[in-house]
Amino acid sequence: xxxxxxxxxxxxxxxxxxxxxxxxxxxxxxxxxxxxxxxxxxxxxxxxxxxxxxxxxxxxxxxxxxxxxxxxxxxxxxxxxxxxxxxxxxxxxxxxxxxxxxxxxxxxxxxxxxxxxxxxxxxxxxxxxxxxxxxxxxxxxxxxxxxxxxxxxxxxxxxxxxxxxxxxxxxxxxxxxxxxxxxxxxxxxxxxxxxxxxxxxxxxxxxxxxxxxxxxxxxxxxxxxxxxxxxxxxxxxxxxxxxxxxxxxxxxxxxxxxxxxxxxxxxxxxxxxxxxxxxxxxxxxxxxxxxxxxxxxxxxxxxxxxxxxxxxxxxxxx
Amino acid sequence: xxxxxxxxxxxxxxxxxxxxxxxxxxxxxxxxxxxxxxxxxxxxxxxxxxxxxxxxxxxxxxxxxxxxxxxxxxxxxxxxxxxxxxxxxxxxxxx
Numbered sequence: 001x002x003x004x005x006x007x008x009x010x011x012x013x014x015x016x017x018x019x020x021x022x023x024x025x026x027x028x029x030x031x032x033x034x035x036x037x038x039x040x041x042x043x044x045x046x047x048x049x050x051x052x053x054x055x056x057x058x059x060x061x062x063x064x065x066x067x068x069x070x071x072x073x074x075x076x077x078x079x080x081x082x083x084x085x086x087x088x089x090x091x092x093x094x095x096x097x098x099x100x101x102x103x104x105x106x107x108x109x110x111x112x113x114x115x116x117x118x119x120x121x122x123x124x125x126x127x128x129x130x131x132x133x134x135x136x137x138x139x140x141x142x143x144x145x146x147x148x149x150x151x152x153x154x155x156x157x158x159x160x161x162x163x164x165x166x167x168x169x170x171x172x173x174x175x176x177x178x179x180x181x182x183x184x185x186x187x188x189x190x191x192x193x194x195x196x197x198x199x200x201x202x203x204x205x206x207x208x209x210x211x212x213x214x215x216x217x218x219x220x221x222x223x224x225x226x227x228x229x230x231x232x233x234x235x236x237x238x239x240x241x242x243x244x245x246x247x248x249x250x251x252x253x254x255x256x257x258x259x260x261x262x263x264x265x266x267x268x269x270x271x272x273x274x275x276x277x278x279x280x281x282x283x284x285x286x287x288x289x290x291x292x293x294x295x296x297x298x299x300x301x302x303x304x305x306x307x308x309x310x311x312x313x314x315x316x317x318x
Numbered sequence: 319x320x321x322x323x324x325x326x327x328x329x330x331x332x333x334x335x336x337x338x339x340x341x342x343x344x345x346x347x348x349x350x351x352x353x354x355x356x357x358x359x360x361x362x363x364x365x366x367x368x369x370x371x372x373x374x375x376x377x378x379x380x381x382x383x384x385x386x387x388x389x390x391x392x393x394x395x396x397x398x399x400x401x402x403x404x405x406x407x408x409x410x411x412x413x
Contacts, residue, residue: 027383073363080360087344090326096346097323153343160364303322306348 017217022148025091033217034092037147039108040219042094045085046103046110048078050284054118055127063121070167071124077164081157088149104289112270113200115278122175122182122189128168130190130197130235136161137231138201141221169238176242183243190239191247198262199270201228233259326375327353329360331367339371347372 001009010030016023023029052075059075062068086096102108113131118124139161142154175186202208202224214220222230232251239246250263272278324346330339342361347353353372361367381389397403406413 024383026380076359076363080363083345083360084343090344095323156343299324300322302348302352303324306352309349 014216017146021146022151023146024148032213036213036217036219037150038089038092038094040214041085041089041092041150041153042099042102043109043111045082045089045099046108047114048082048085049103050110050114050288052078053284053287054114054116054280055124057118058121058124061121062124067124067171074128074164074167077160081153081160084153084156085150088147088153091149100292104285104292106276106285109274111200112273112278113196114284115273115281116192116196117280120185120189122171122185123193125168125171125175125186126189126193128164128166129172129238130168130193131200132161132164132168133235134197134200134231136165137227137234142219144218144221146218172244173242176244186242187244190244194247195265195269196273198228198231198265199267201231203267203270204265229259232262236260324348327357327372328375328378329353329357330371330373331357331361332369333367335368339369342366344375350374 009028013023013028013030013033023033055071055075055078059068059071062071086099089099090096099108103110118127136158139154139158143151143158145151145154172186172190175182177183205211205223205225208224211220211223215223236246236251248263250261252261253259254261273281276282325348326344327347327350328344329342331342332339345353345356345360347356350372353374354370357370357372362370393399
């Protein structure tokens with residue numbers, strides 16, 4: 001194809017997106033669109049899968065059966081969400097194995113929030129309430145993104161995600177209403193998860209490298225700073241309602257702009273964790289890699305068994 | 319990696335009797351039986367279905383969007399296939 005032809009196709013493509021048409025897997029698309037989508041969708045899938053680890057830490061120690069079944073169901077959903085997103089990614093011609101390889105080799109990123117440890121039961125509450133809360137704010141606009149398979153996956157994810165946040169907040173309510181020790185535990189979890197949750201919504205707009213292009217392709221519909229403000233404005237009253245304090249001395253309602261002013265985010269910490277120096281980066285990656293490697297014989301055996309069954313059936317048919 | 323990849327399957331779910339099966343996603347499985355079991359776990363955890371079809375993705379033949387012109391345009395100028403094409407007096411009811 002000549003350069004001019006490609007330019008022409010690109011112009012038509014951008015016009016389709018501007019008209020709110022969806023792009024489907026077999027449609028022509030610019031290489032950059034394909035690559036950007038593989039990057040974002042796989043990052044998202046990896047985050048779902050790695051995100052199971054911090055919560056998996058508490059399944060056996062959940063304080064009641066009610067809490068345990070809910071936590072198990074939530075973690076199972078996350079495995080499902082990872083699968084929807086990997087499948088959507090595969091429609092762009094990348095194989096599942098390549099995607100896993102990118103995660104295991106450290107080439108692909110996942111959400112940094114999962115590199116923090118879950119040291120008390122209250123962390124299950126804080127994760128559901130804050131981490132899933134921030135994730136929902138990020139994800140809802142994606143139900144309308146331009147790439148069809150991604151949008152459809154996100155609709156399923158968002159539908160299922162809504163119980164995750166409620167189960168987390170309910171844990172926090174119960175602890176906040178409990179003994180002084182329990183309330184302190186809830187406050188401590190809020191103290192530890194608040195800032196990383198704000199960071200989850202991404203670098204500030206002035207340094208975010210992907211925003212402009214992603215807005216055009218509807219991979220992003222609001223800027224990081226707008227999403228963060230939305231998260232803060234909706235979460236602060238929820239903390240107040242249950243008598244917990246947001247760990248930010250600069251947090252103040254701004255009557256004029258109708259939203260909260262908040263303190264400086266420690267972006268050095270954010271970049272340290274992104275670069276692999278968070279408290280649990282190594283632990284998370286080791287857990288993923290060993291699960292993959294130690295499962296290899298199971299995957300091989302299942303494949304060999306299926307092939308043998310198929311052969312046997314074919315022989316009997318002759 | 320010596321591992322042979324598990325093939326890809328497309329999953330179709332009927333949400334209730336009376337409705338058609340609809341494509342809802344895909345997954346990897348070694349054979350049809352495993353694909354069904356995994357589809358149940360992944361796509362019907364909240365009573366989304368009463369029946370599942372799985373078909374190995376490589377067995378689906380799809381039209382090419384580049385040929386959409388030849389394939390679908392011929393239908394565009396055949397307005398006489400729609401009831402609104404025909405002129406009837408206003409007095410005629412129920413037709």
